[in-house]
Amino acid sequence: MLLKVMRRRDVFPLAAGLAAGQTAMAQAPGRPRGAGKKVLMKIGTQNGHTDAMLKLFAAFGVNNICSGALPIANKELWTVEGLTKLKERVTSFGLSLDIIPLPLASSLLEKSELPSIMGALPERDKDIDLICQLIKNTAAAGIPCVKYNMSILGVVRNPPTKGRGGAMYSTWDYAKGDQSKPSIAGKVTDDIYWERITYFLDRVVPVANEYKVKIACHPHDPGMPRGKGFRGVETVLGNVEGLKKFVAIRESKYHGLNFCQGTVSEMLEDPNKEIHDVIRYFGSRKKIFNVHFRNIEGKFGKFRETFPDNGDVNFLEVIRTYKEVEYDGMLMPDHVPKIEGDAGGGQAFAYCFGYIQALLQMVRQEG
Numbered sequence: 273m274l275l276k277v278m279r280r281r282d283v284f285p286l287a288a289g290l291a292a293g294q295t296a297m298a299q300a301p302g303r304p305r306g307a308g309k310k311v312l313m314k315i316g317t318q319n320g321h322t323d324a325m326l327k328l329f330a331a332f333g334v335n336n337i338c339s340g341a342l343p344i345a346n347k348e349l350w351t352v353e354g355l356t357k358l359k360e361r362v363t364s365f366g367l368s369l370d371i372i373p374l375p376l377a378s379s380l381l382e383k384s385e386l387p388s389i390m391g392a393l394p395e396r397d398k399d400i401d402l403i404c405q406l407i408k409n410t411a412a413a414g415i416p417c418v419k420y421n422m423s424i425l426g427v428v429r430n431p432p433t434k435g436r437g438g439a440m441y442s443t444w445d446y447a448k449g450d451q452s453k454p455s456i457a458g459k460v461t462d463d464i465y466w467e468r469i470t471y472f473l474d475r476v477v478p479v480a481n482e483y484k485v486k487i488a489c490h491p492h493d494p495g496m497p498r499g500k501g502f503r504g505v506e507t508v509l510g511n512v513e514g515l516k517k518f519v520a521i522r523e524s525k526y527h528g529l530n531f532c533q534g535t536v537s538e539m540l541e542d543p544n545k546e547i548h549d550v551i552r553y554f555g556s557r558k559k560i561f562n563v564h565f566r567n568i569e570g571k572f573g574k575f576r577e578t579f580p581d582n583g584d585v586n587f588l589e590v591i592r593t594y595k596e597v598e599y600d601g602m603l604m605p606d607h608v609p610k611i612e613g614d615a616g617g618g619q620a621f622a623y624c625f626g627y628i629q630a631l632l633q634m635v636r637q638e639g
Contacts, residue, residue, distance in 0.1 A: 318340070340373075379421075379423060416484075429442055441578060515536075563603045565605055566606055566608075567579065
């Protein structure tokens with residue numbers, strides 16, 4: 273997992289190139305977007321919270337984190353004492369525990385820890401009450417935000433395809449998607465899905481308000497053609513209009529998005545052009561609580577997930593837009609390409625951390 277140290281003769285040409293690029297930028301006419309505003313965002317991660325991982329994050333300057341999954345079956349993890357111990361252990365490494373994930377992951381309904389909530393099963397009220405209690409415990413432990421999914425289909429993909437250097441890229445082509453097996457949820461129309469989401473929010477948002485804990489929801493990944501869906505299920509949080517409707521339900525400064533930039537880019541016909549106005553819409557309303565900062569090549573219905581520097585979206589311009597709207601949360605890589613010999617993706621993630629750190633340094637220097 274550890275990276276080889278770069279040789280000094282490799283570093284000097286790189287530094288010279290960066291310096292030349294910064295000089296050219298400073299001499300360019302006009303000012304970059306967001307110039308004059310302070311950079312409030314920071315690099316983050318959701319790669320786990322073992323001691324070994326926390327040491328790496330501290331060394332990389334990744335000082336703000338979301339913990340790894342906390343299985344609901346291990347009830348001790350979710351007590352006030354358990355959450356407080358987790359926060360204190362993260363803090364002991366000089367890091368800040370900014371978010372924890374609720375047991376509502378981006379998994380197939382049949383693999384969900386609490387399938388009753390999105391499946392509208394008889395124990396739904398009991399499980400929503402459990403979520404409310406977890407939010408209360410999170411507040412008591414001094415953790416300001418939780419993230420979650422309203423998922424039935426999970427993350428839908430085709431087999432991966434080869435990208436740069438033979439790395440394997442997560443890939444989606446709707447036309448090639450396997451729809452031979454209907455979802456166990458049965459047919460879920462827009463109206464049915466919205467009823468289930470609204471039922472959850474009506475009960476959970478008031479608790480988030482009372483205990484001042486932000487609840488950040490991930491979009492549906494990927495969005496499917498409206499009116500067609502996938503395996504009998506519509507993906508109402510798989511398009512920008514759906515996300516706008518979502519944040520307007522039970523309006524609250526504690527109700528917003530785990531804004532997966534990769535997933536939102538997958539909703540667009542021209543991601544590099546359109547993503548900025550989407551960020552402005554939700555960012556100006558303070559509805560972006562966290563950002564999954566990943567790149568894609570392609571567009572709605574057909575895309576691949578890439579490294580940050582070789583996708584279609586210009587990450588420098590995007591980070592300027594986050595600065596423009598004064599986004600103050602984390603930017604975290606996810607869904608990194610898989611490289612042969614890179615067990616667990618440690619080196620791929622380290623590459624992404626370094627790339628994001630460099631972008632943040634650049635926009636800070638822009639003033």
